[in-house]
Amino acid sequence: MSPDPFRRLDRIDPPEQWDEITRRAAASGVDLDLGAVPDIRPRRRATALVAAAAAIALVAGIAIAGVGDAGDEEEHTATTTAPAPADEGTTCPFAVESLPGVALDESIVPPHDLALGQDATSREGTVDGRSLRVTVGVPGALASEGHSVGSATVDGEQTEAWTTYRAPLDAGQRPEGAADPRCTAAEVAIDATGFVGSGEGNDTFDGEALAPLQDRAEEILAAVRLSPPAEGGTTTSTVPAEQLALDGDCPFRLEPAVGTGPLRPIDRPPDANAQRSDRPATWGSVTVAGVEVLVGVGESDPQRNPTVGDRTGYEGGGGQAPGTDTLEGSGWVAEEGPCSFVSARAYLPAVARPEDTSSTVPEPVELPSSEVILVSQRLEWLVDVVLDAVVVQGPDQDDLVLDCVSRGPDALPTSGGTRCPQDPDPATLPPVTFPDDFGEAEPPEPPSPAARPGEVYFEAEAWDGFPIYVTRGERGVCVTAHAGSESCSGGADPKGLSMVEVPDPETGEPGGVVLLGARPAGTASTEVRSANGPVPGAEVTVAPDGQWFVAWVPIPFTELGMQPWPVVHRDAEGTEIPL
């Protein structure tokens, strides 16, 4: 499956409906029953966020610009007088020499159009009557070396197709004395219209037919030679090599906040994507409150419309690799650039973080939803602490604190701070503990019905995932749900209702109730009512034999406005059955 299958829907153009909406709005029709739809106010953070984001953007800008500034002072060997790539700091400044059989245009493609992103420079031209693009950049920007094929289709019609070859440049392809790490990889893309099918993906082309075109791309890449820009220009990297993205990663170091303990450099986790796309990132690992949290800083995906200071929220996931169940929180420190995105991720302790993607990776462990929710809350809190604490430290020692947005602009550190002033010191955080039997095959009770007297009669759900079990045994018909509550009904009198409360899994506050009762003879339908009518969100589950029901009501008991009999049974003709 592609990383984001929903992007497949982006190619569907919705119908224009404004005229229809105007017609309906003007019609004197009767509204559908939407009276219960709450008119919630926006939940986004308001002005405080804007102010804080602006402040963070300023800090980020200073620090990231500092890389280039330092280099300008120390390592420039010539002044830039010729037309140069837009980003002098990280873009390869060298020109691509003439290529045999290739007519290169003079213009340089704007960086935002480049396949290799901002850290590359590119020229377009033609070869054998087909258009091509030659791009030079840092090797880390090469998503995958070798050949690839792609196409774009609009309304089922192919608009472009290309074959691409990517490879590192060897020393002989670069001018002597300019072992510039910004110019150590290249990509050649050739128009492949007619060779690639109308669909997208690599499965719609004829490999044999495409092979000559791919060979040509290899030949051209092997012939690439770089030369300094005409009329003088930058001939040495403006960025110290050891701090430039030698392998495409963010050149900044990751430093833990005071108290989090040492940050251990690690390789990219096998299932890690910086922001769901395969973008360069630098990763580290830190143990906080007894749990390992991985921290990555890398390049933001501009398609996600990054807002500096904002966060993506938390994404629990089955992971990009088998055997993982992860929780990741992320945030932006800049709109673009190799250090614009920071993420922190933790793993559910039931499954170990895989060291590689080989067959030794354990099979995924399916956990009961109730456990996952509870543990996720703890990990969210932990990841949040780490995100707040992370400092992206640049070579000029200007630190970037990810954000203190949630605490308001006044909480921003004045300079070089390491954490928001009122944040708890991570070193003093209490350890995060998990149930001893977390993740084992047998779920702990409750909600396991195994240890309950009697047999499972039927099941339902609360909170869209917490199991509700109804059992039959010596104590009669019983209902048990999350939090270990249990209530039994000794007889089958429809006037009697058993009830258990189910707390909100996030807050632990009273969240909802489960009602259990018998249905009178002749009942065709059962619904839960409050003083104001049907209870929104209430879900009634009826036993297979129709004699009992259990109702999940996601409203605290104190707010339900119970009538003497909140449950109404009706016969097949819709007539209420008196109790």
Add this chain to the structure above:
Amino acid sequence: MTTSPGLDRLRPVYEEVHARLWRAVLAWSGSAEVADEAVAEAFAQAARRGDALHDPAAWIWRSAFRIAAGDLARIRREPTEPLGDHEVAQRSGLAIPGEAIDLLRALQQLGDQQRRAVVLTDGAGFPAPEAAALMGTTAATVRVQASRARRRLRHLLADPETAPQTPEADR
């Protein structure tokens, strides 16, 4: 044509959310007809309410899904054929790529809550707390449901024949 006083206020909302909302309802319902009806009706009813709505966009999102749920329930009471390869496209006259139809079919094999969670978060791009507000549930529930949905979608889109059939953990 007489216009509703709320229409002028709604026009920017329409420009901002209509396409995303329509695709989300399509993904959740699997039917372009349902998406057409639910989205248009939600906007129309919002227009009738005029300034009474604090946040028309959020209200329209919730209402569209509620209307779509009603339409789906009505459709399901009627005898219908399973969603065919090109049923969506034929019904609506839209050009829908095969890959998108595969996704729509896979989504229909998810449970209601899982489908809504993954459509709102991954499809429409809402953070979990906002998706939870739209769904009337908690952020933690949304995350769990979306996570389970992604896992099942991966199976379904990779190999529909061997995809697990609503395992316990997928509920």
